[in-house]
Amino acid sequence: MKLCPNCGAKLTEVTGGYMCLECGKGMFSEDDVIIAKCPNCNKELGDFPDDQFYCYSCSRVVDRDSVVLSKNISSDLDDNDYGFEEQDYDSMVNNGDDICLNCTYWSVSPYGAAYGMVCRRGYSTSGPADSCSDFVQSHSFANYGDAGQYQFDETSRDISNKLNYWKNSR
Numbered sequence: 529m530k531l532c533p534n535c536g537a538k539l540t541e542v543t544g545g546y547m548c549l550e551c552g553k554g555m556f557s558e559d560d561v562i563i564a565k566c567p568n569c570n571k572e573l574g575d576f577p578d579d580q581f582y583c584y585s586c587s588r589v590v591d592r593d594s595v596v597l598s599k600n601i602s603s604d605l606d607d608n609d610y611g612f613e614e615q616d617y618d619s620m621v622n623n624g625d626d627i628c629l630n631c632t633y634w635s636v637s638p639y640g641a642a643y644g645m646v647c648r649r650g651y652s653t654s655g656p657a658d659s660c661s662d663f664v665q666s667h668s669f670a671n672y673g674d675a676g677q678y679q680f681d682e683t684s685r686d687i688s689n690k691l692n693y694w695k696n697s698r
Contacts (some may be wrong), residue, residue, distance in 0.1 A: 529573045529581055531562035531597070538575065563598040566590055626663040629656030629687055633664060636693050644697030645690060656694055666690075 530539040530546055537550035545556040555561060564573045566583035573581035573590060581590045628634040628645075634653065637643035647653050649662050668686035 529564040529575055531564055533560060533562055536562070565596040565598065567594050567596050570596065626659045627656060628653050628658045629690060630666050631663050632666040633662065634666075634690065636690075641693050642697065645694045656691060 532539055532548035532551060532553060534553050535551040537548055539546035539548055539561060545554060546561060547554050564581055566573055568588060569586045571583060571585040573583050576582040576589060579592050581595060583590060633648045634645055635648055637646045651660055666683055666686060668682050
């Protein structure tokens with residue numbers, strides 16, 4: 529049984545994480561949630577009606593007061609960041625640092641934009657601030673009209689689109 533780190537209510541599992549129906553906070557699967565454990569065998573507890581829990585390992589009903597919690601419940605309901613401060617990737621859009629955001633190999637997944645961004649060189653990246661030895665500056669040109677007409681460098685727009693795909697797929 530997973531509990532909300534903000535208010536201690538039972539969490540509802542949703543795609544990609546959890547949602548608290550009491551305080552309205554959402555968290556990703558990898559975020560620190562509170563796990564209710566049995567005081568007898570220290571295994572994770574299951575849900576049971578009337579603010580009680582059930583231990584599937586030792587077949588015991590446990591009251592909320594007897595539950596062992598994996599961490600303390602925060603009393604600050606206004607704290608929404610869970611200790612995670614996201615980097616300001618928007619400020620990186622126009623700089624020429626050797627990061628994935630500016631690399632030609634970091635692109636939308638071949639399975640579509642819903643799958644986020646991938647490195648076409650096969651490297652695992654955790655975000656646009658990663659870098660590697662195979663970095664190649666991203667350049668994108670748009671042709672407006674017939675061949676021979678002006679072409680405009682749209683690199684900053686291309687990089688902004690990459691950032692958008694990455695942010696929306698997390």
